[in-house]
Amino acid sequence: MAALGYIEILDVKGNAIERHGIESFPVSIGRAYTNQVIVGDPYVCPMHLTIAPDEQGRLIARDLDSVNGLRGQAGDRVATLEIQSGSQFRIGRTSLRYCSVDHPLAPTAVDGIELVSRLTSPFAAVAAGALVLMALCLESFLSSIERAKAINIISEPLPIIATMLGWAGLWSLASRIVVSHFNFAPHATIACVALLGTSLLGIGSEWLEFFFPAIPMLWLLGLLGYGLVLAGLVYGHLGFASFMRSRARLRAALAVSIAVIGMNTISYFAARSRFSTVMEYTGVLKPVDASLLPATSVDQFIAGSQKIKSELEGLALKAKVSQP
């Protein structure tokens, strides 16, 4: 006989962990083995609940004078409850859902494995490596202020490439130990992408500093960016070097990233509070048409410098207190 529907026993997140086919009504639910749906929950009575259609054909769940009762989706205790396809209710500490056989389903998910395998193929690693090399050579060329020689421009990024390959190699070793596969190509691709991300962040923060020097703590924004790149790096590597599920990897990646950002921030403030004869200012200059630059007036600049005076007075006061 074909099933009319299913009673699903749900976990705390609402996912079905057991399904019981319903071939006819009434359906009895409880802890006793005489029930059609047996629920192994000590807070559920042996004969806890029945579901049966009424005169109008509506499905009604009825509490059989149980100890802990029947509760609707809102959590209030009821004697009877109208049930439709998808309705959730609770007996004891167990959540249940009724679904008819024609209950609508979510669209089929696209399997991302094919895309991932393409991105982690040796070809992708070579392409990413070439891109990194080009980017580093370009950076080396633009940062050179002497007559550029090709050999210097190409040789300068080589230590960085070597370090990156070493990094990918270490992760490959970890992969070999944990998942029995080296996965060197995907680890190298991930390292390349992270390096490119770091370079782009560096360029972005320089331009931001140049255009908006008045924004305080702009470096913190850059640090957050680096934190995200680091989280992505760890998340990606763990995907190929462990059996961790996606959420666990994300948590691990964020933990590492937050720890690194935290340590950097602490060391920045520690260094700032130490005495130094160095003037720290953002002196980045860019070849931009002056009309595009937001600028303050001379008066505003001079008036704004009063903040330096206040800050120095605070520092002087602090120094006097701390000096014997």
Added chain:
Amino acid sequence: MKRDIYLIAWVLVLLALPMRGAFGVQLTAGTPEIFKQYSEHVVKIEVVETASAAKASIGTGFFADKLGRIVTNYHVISKLVHSPERYRIVLTDVAGQTSAASVLGVDVVYDLAILRPDRRPKGFLALESKPVEQGTRLYSLGHPRDLGLTIVEGTHNGLLKHTLYPKVHFTGSLNPGMSGGPTLTQSGQVIGVNVATEGNQISFLVPAERAVALLEKTSSTANPAAASFLADVGRQIHANQTRYLEGMFGANTPRVELGPYDLPTKPTEFFRCWADALRRKELPYVSISHDCSTDDYIFVSSEQSSGIVRFFHQFLSTEELNPLRFFTLYSAQFQAGNAVMFGNEEEVTPFRCQTRNVNAAKGKLKAVLCARQYLKLPGLYDAVFKVATLGGRNAGLVSTLSLSGVSFDNVQSVSRRYMENIKWQR
């Protein structure tokens, strides 16, 4: 009779010859006498660290009036002024007898101090305020490098021209340790107080009239609290600022052209300016610099000075580098020299800076103002003001102004006038 007269005349001529010889060597022969006659009025001054009883600085001083007051340099006893609880003064006379002394007054601008010894002296050296002719033979006394009391001969070469603080140019070898000692004429008149040397017989003296003025201003008996001198030093530096900063970089400031830039130069006579250009075949850019600085400064402590004004223009241009590469160079030059040599955490705060893009009269500038505060002299700051012109693609100007030991109001007003003086054709 006539023969007798000739004979007497010849005898006189013959007698006169050795006398002329004696007069001819009188300058050198007089030196030992001068030393003998005046050395007892000169003392060695040691500033001793109380806890360790070790000397922290050494100098010379001399009794300058009948009250027994001693004149020396402020820089000889500056440690005591800055930390009276840590140091004390020990005087040693030519006979080797030691005694203590206290400070009665200081003139930080002219680098002078008046001390009162615990023991009454036998005599003193008279100060001579009247001008002395250039070329006059002078004798300087002092304790160079603690080697014992020494006399040095030299000549008076007039007052230095174009200096902020008048100084006598003494052509003689002063050495460390002689600071605060007297320089006197053959007749024993003190015309200056040893203060500085630039080596190779180029030395400087504080004119005696400044010591006379300080002696007149300083109480002879009252013993001011040691801590009060630091406040006095602060007040003197504050008051002195108007002398050299007022109107600096005003509308009539002389101009110099560097490429398309029309820039301030030599604002007053007491600045020295230098220019140079870096054009080398192996470099794909040209750097032309123009550097001006005050010759003189006020010694505040071994880690601090006041009154130094320095500005530096650097014009960079290229025909080879693309704009992105040129700006790598330009940024590096703008960020270069971001550390100063002097300063410790007992004397100054760390620097704090402000960076902005500023709309100046002739175009946009990247402007940075950094300042730090003096801890023991409240209200005084060191400041560095930097600008770089924006909007160019293969040329740019970095200009830096440094001020030391000035009020924050002066930091702001001088920086503003300096910025207004930077002009260029677009």
